Amino acid sequence: xxxxxxxxxxxxxxxxxxxxxxxxxxxxxxxxxxxxxxxxxxxxxxxxxxxxxxxxxxxxxxxxxxxxxxxxxxxxxxxxxxxxxxxxxxxxxxxxxxxxxxxxxxxxxxxxxxxxxxxxxxxxxxxxxxxxxxxxxxxxxxxxxxxxxxxxxxxxxxxxxxxxxxxxxxxxxxxxxxxxxxxxxxxxxxxxxxxxxxxxxxxxxxxxxxxxxxxxxxxxxxxxxxxxxxxxxxxxxxxxxxxxxxxxxxxxxxxxxxxxxxxxxxxxxxxxxxxxxxxxxxxxxxxxxxxxxxxxxxxxxxxxxxxxxxxxxxxxxxxxxxxxxxxxxxxxxxxxxxxxxxxxxxxxxxxxxxxxxxxxxxxxxxxxxxxxxxxxxxxxxxxxxxxxxxxxxxxxxxxxxxxxxxxxxxxxxxxxxxxxxxxxxxxxxxxxxxxxxxxxxxxxxxxxxxxxxxxxxxxxxxxxxxxxxxxxxxxxxxxxxxxxxxxxxxxxxxxxxxxxxxxxxxxxxxxxxxxxxxxxxxxxxxxxxxxxxxxxxxxxxxxxxxxxxxxxxxxxxxxxxxxxxxxxxxxxxxxxxxxxxxxxxxxxxxxxxxxxxxxxxxxxxxxxxxxxxxxxxxxxxxxxxxxxxxxxxxxxxxxxxxxxxxxxxxxxxxxxxxxxxxxxxxxxxxxxxxxxxxxxxxxxxxxxxxxxxxxxxxxxxxxxxxxxxxxxxxxxxxxxxxxxxxxxxxxxxxxxxxxxxxxxxxxxxxxxxxxxxxxxxxxxxxxxxxxxxxxxxxxxxxxxxxxxxxxx
RNA sequence: GCCGUGGUGGCGGAAUUGGUAGACGCGAUGGACUCAAAAUCCAUUGAUCGCAAGAUUGUGAGAGUUCGAGUCUCUCCCGCGGCACCA
Numbered sequence: 001x002x003x004x005x006x007x008x009x010x011x012x013x014x015x016x017x018x019x020x021x022x023x024x025x026x027x028x029x030x031x032x033x034x035x036x037x038x039x040x041x042x043x044x045x046x047x048x049x050x051x052x053x054x055x056x057x058x059x060x061x062x063x064x065x066x067x068x069x070x071x072x073x074x075x076x077x078x079x080x081x082x083x084x085x086x087x088x089x090x091x092x093x094x095x096x097x098x099x100x101x102x103x104x105x106x107x108x109x110x111x112x113x114x115x116x117x118x119x120x121x122x123x124x125x126x127x128x129x130x131x132x133x134x135x136x137x138x139x140x141x142x143x144x145x146x147x148x149x150x151x152x153x154x155x156x157x158x159x160x161x162x163x164x165x166x167x168x169x170x171x172x173x174x175x176x177x178x179x180x181x182x183x184x185x186x187x188x189x190x191x192x193x194x195x196x197x198x199x200x201x202x203x204x205x206x207x208x209x210x211x212x213x214x215x216x217x218x219x220x221x222x223x224x225x226x227x228x229x230x231x232x233x234x235x236x237x238x239x240x241x242x243x244x245x246x247x248x249x250x251x252x253x254x255x256x257x258x259x260x261x262x263x264x265x266x267x268x269x270x271x272x273x274x275x276x277x278x279x280x281x282x283x284x285x286x287x288x289x290x291x292x293x294x295x296x297x298x299x300x301x302x303x304x305x306x307x308x309x310x311x312x313x314x315x316x317x318x319x320x321x322x323x324x325x326x327x328x329x330x331x332x333x334x335x336x337x338x339x340x341x342x343x344x345x346x347x348x349x350x351x352x353x354x355x356x357x358x359x360x361x362x363x364x365x366x367x368x369x370x371x372x373x374x375x376x377x378x379x380x381x382x383x384x385x386x387x388x389x390x391x392x393x394x395x396x397x398x399x400x401x402x403x404x405x406x407x408x409x410x411x412x413x414x415x416x417x418x419x420x421x422x423x424x425x426x427x428x429x430x431x432x433x434x435x436x437x438x439x440x441x442x443x444x445x446x447x448x449x450x451x452x453x454x455x456x457x458x459x460x461x462x463x464x465x466x467x468x469x470x471x472x473x474x475x476x477x478x479x480x481x482x483x484x485x486x487x488x489x490x491x492x493x494x495x496x497x498x499x500x501x502x503x504x505x506x507x508x509x510x511x512x513x514x515x516x517x518x519x520x521x522x523x524x525x526x527x528x529x530x531x532x533x534x535x536x537x538x539x540x541x542x543x544x545x546x547x548x549x550x551x552x553x554x555x556x557x558x559x560x561x562x563x564x565x566x567x568x569x570x571x572x573x574x575x576x577x578x579x580x581x582x583x584x585x586x587x588x589x590x591x592x593x594x595x596x597x598x599x600x601x602x603x604x605x606x607x608x609x610x611x612x613x614x615x616x617x618x619x620x621x622x623x624x625x626x627x628x629x630x631x632x633x634x635x636x637x638x639x640x641x642x643x644x645x646x647x648x649x650x651x652x653x654x655x656x657x658x659x660x661x662x663x664x665x666x667x668x669x670x671x672x673x674x675x676x677x678x679x680x681x682x683x684x685x686x687x688x689x690x691x692x693x694x695x696x697x698x699x700x701x702x703x704x705x706x707x708x709x710x711x712x713x714x715x716x717x718x719x720x721x722x723x724x725x726x727x728x729x730x731x732x733x734x735x736x737x738x739x740x741x742x743x744x745x746x747x748x749x750x751x752x753x754x755x756x757x758x759x760x761x762x763x764x765x766x767x768x769x770x771x772x773x774x775x776x777x778x779x780x781x782x783x784x785x786x787x788x789x790x791x792x
Numbered sequence: 793g794c795c796g797u798g799g800u801g802g803c804g805g806a807a808u809u810g811g812u813a814g815a816c817g818c819g820a821u822g823g824a825c826u827c828a829a830a831a832u833c834c835a836u837u838g839a840u841c842g843c844a845a846g847a848u849u850g851u852g853a854g855a856g857u858u859c860g861a862g863u864c865u866c867u868c869c870c871g872c873g874g875c876a877c878c879a
Contacts, residue, residue, distance in 0.1 A: 334879090352879085520874075521874080605819090
């Protein structure tokens with residue numbers, strides 16, 4: 001047989017699969033479903049590097065396997081094309097984002113197709129398609145109508161470089177996650193989503209998810225629940241007729257320490273609020289508050305390493321023991337945590353202790369009481385707090401979904417009626433950010449000016465756009481109804497048809513979701529939030545979108561650094577495929593190591609996978625109609641069928657491949673490989689190396705694709721050999737092995753051992769007892785030697 | 793600091809969940825084939841000692857449980873990730 005020409009074979013089979021429509025998927029309630037999902041990419045201008053497809057290869061293998069097992073498998077792909085990366089690329093290259101996105105998608109798609117994925121491209125979606133974002137807008141309106149979207153003028157995170165407001169989730173170490181600029185606090189009008197209303201459910205439902213522990217833990221930390229008690233301290237020396245504060249409310253998780261309180265510490269933010277409400281404080285106090293607030297503003301609300309404080313002169317009463325304690329303004333209490341005021345217990349809290357020492361404050365040795373006694377004695381109220389903040393949902397950028405609201409002087413904020421959706425992103429001359437805090441859309445007056453849907457009077461469109469994450473909050477739903485989506489852009493009457501479709505709840509929830517860990521506290525929280533809202537509204541019938549999640553480990557460049565143009569260490573899959581083939585690439589990425597673990601790319605190491613495929617190619621020459629396996633190889637054969645299936649389910653692709661190699665190594669030793677055995681090997685390998693296996697399958701005389709075959713079954717009775725090798729230990733030390741019959745009992749093994757001269761010297765001392773583990777080992781405990789060297 | 797996760801040859805990694813540590817692959821060394829090279833095939837390949845048969849040692853460190861520990865328990869050390877003056 002001539003050489004294995006991967007280029008010719010792969011191109012030919014990719015075309016055949018396309019012509020044969022073998023990857024087409026449809027709603028079919030007669031079959032059990034399996035929804036396998038990849039986190040869809042942002043189609044950047046850079047194209048894919050070899051790290052990107054790792055997850056896609058895994059889901060491809062998984063979904064091919066599930067399909068062969070008889071599941072109706074949905075495994076779609078699409079494009080998350082709104083947002084800053086696409087827009088910045090467009091600005092830099094001076095093309096309209098729409099054009100840039102189309103080009104980038106075409107490139108990404110060509111790269112993906114070369115890898116031989118089984119995506120049904122008829123389910124493809126694109127978040128920037130008006131037919132798609134019509135529904136993103138529609139869901140936003142559902143949130144708005146439910147009171148979960150609201151306007152706010154609170155200071156938010158502003159990235160001076162991206163010139164837009166950001167959500168907490170978009171920050172990394174106080175910097176813009178996208179560009180690394182220091183983020184400022186800026187008061188501006190914002191649309192917020194009330195994700196905090198769902199904090200408890202988002203937290204509680206984590207427990208039931210089959211997700212990696214680290215992601216679940218990240219989400220728990222991010223939601224940051226703390227259970228504590230609210231306690232009120234009356235202020236005693238406040239002049240009753242003035243506007244001076246009358247009481248201070250503190251939040252504590254340690255009511256049991258209430259008798260040890262020696263002062264109250266309040267944040268400068270709370271003190272400022274008092275001043276705004278008319279508190280008559282001294283100049284010194286006012287200046288101190290200003291000083292602390294100034295520090296925080298310029299240091300982006302970071303921690304000041306040095307504790308500072310100033311006594312206010314105010315005294316408050318500890319409700320537990322009626323003792324008066326002084327109230328201090330400090331820089332170690334945060335304004336946006338708890339109530340912005342802390343009951344300080346220097347005896348039990350390190351921070352309070354440091355502060356008390358510095359300012360010579362009392363440190364009480366009052367004993368701890370029970371939690372209940374602390375609450376009862378102080379009249380505290382059990383309270384739950386979360387670190388999670390509401391989601392800043394508007395962006396002052398062009399390339400996002402317009403928020404479908406109209407501002408009317410008479411009627412206030414009004415929803416765009418469903419029949420008028422989508423609110424299409426207008427064409428503009430300049431889509432660069434304005435920097436004024438207004439979106440570029442604000443300049444397009446004939447788009448902005450409209451009529452109020454309620455009163456018919458003058459109305460102005462909301463000009464902020466939605467964040468990057470909006471489109472990905474429901475794309476997994478969109479795939480299930482993608483053909484309806486396309487037909488409905490102009491059809492305004494079918495309002496809820498998409499979200500009442502039976503195929504939607506046939507496919508949902510996603511059974512296997514695969515992507516990177518970087519989405520732990522962004523996309524994966526946002527999507528869960530939207531999903532729960534849709535669940536409450538009755539559109540989806542299961543409260544979680546993704547029941548099972550796997551993270552692929554990061555593929556690093558050959559130099560051990562993250563693949564990036566900057567380091568010049570990017571490997572393009574196209575090049576690898578040209579040289580070695582897509583099947584080799586697929587095998588290598590799965591063989592590199594455990595799927596969820598990262599690893600360093602090595603083009604050199606790929607040669608091993610290529611050799612493996614070539615060995616199979618050559619094994620074809622040894623295939624014969626007749627011929628049988630000896631019993632040992634037959635056992636191995638059955639074990640391999642079992643293991644490959646189990647490993648795919650567990651995402652242990654590296655060991656699945658290795659077990660196939662072991663079997664192939666064995667088959668190579670034969671003078672003739674039985675045809676049915678070889679065919680089974682091809683089927684087992686088909687999800688991993690779809691092109692080569694289909695080619696050989698065809699050469700064996702099959703007219704239909706190997707990918708339409710059923711997954712092979714193994715013979716339960718042929719998983720253990722008749723003859724087996726067990727290990728022999730003497731006093732717990734390995735001393736050799738011995739061949740026994742599979743069902744030999746302890747006595748038989750022991751007898752055989754005693755007659756084996758190889759072990760005579762170890763057993764000379766005499767056998768005290770033996771531990772026999774069937775099919776595993778026998779451990780002989782010898783009699784201890786006596787002082788005189790004898791054993792009797 | 794709290795939480796999570798990991799640490800095994802020159803390298804990537806296996807190990808039936810307490811039972812032959814290093815499967816499989818890369819690399820390396822020696823050999824066969826070849827005018828030669830590539831490819832392929834065969835052999836060896838944790839370390840130490842030994843001509844050898846073989847012995848000793850070995851899974852981040854130390855203790856423990858057990859006939860037996862990479863695996864279980866305790867105490868540490870280091871890497872990675874999340875949260876963090878969070879009251």
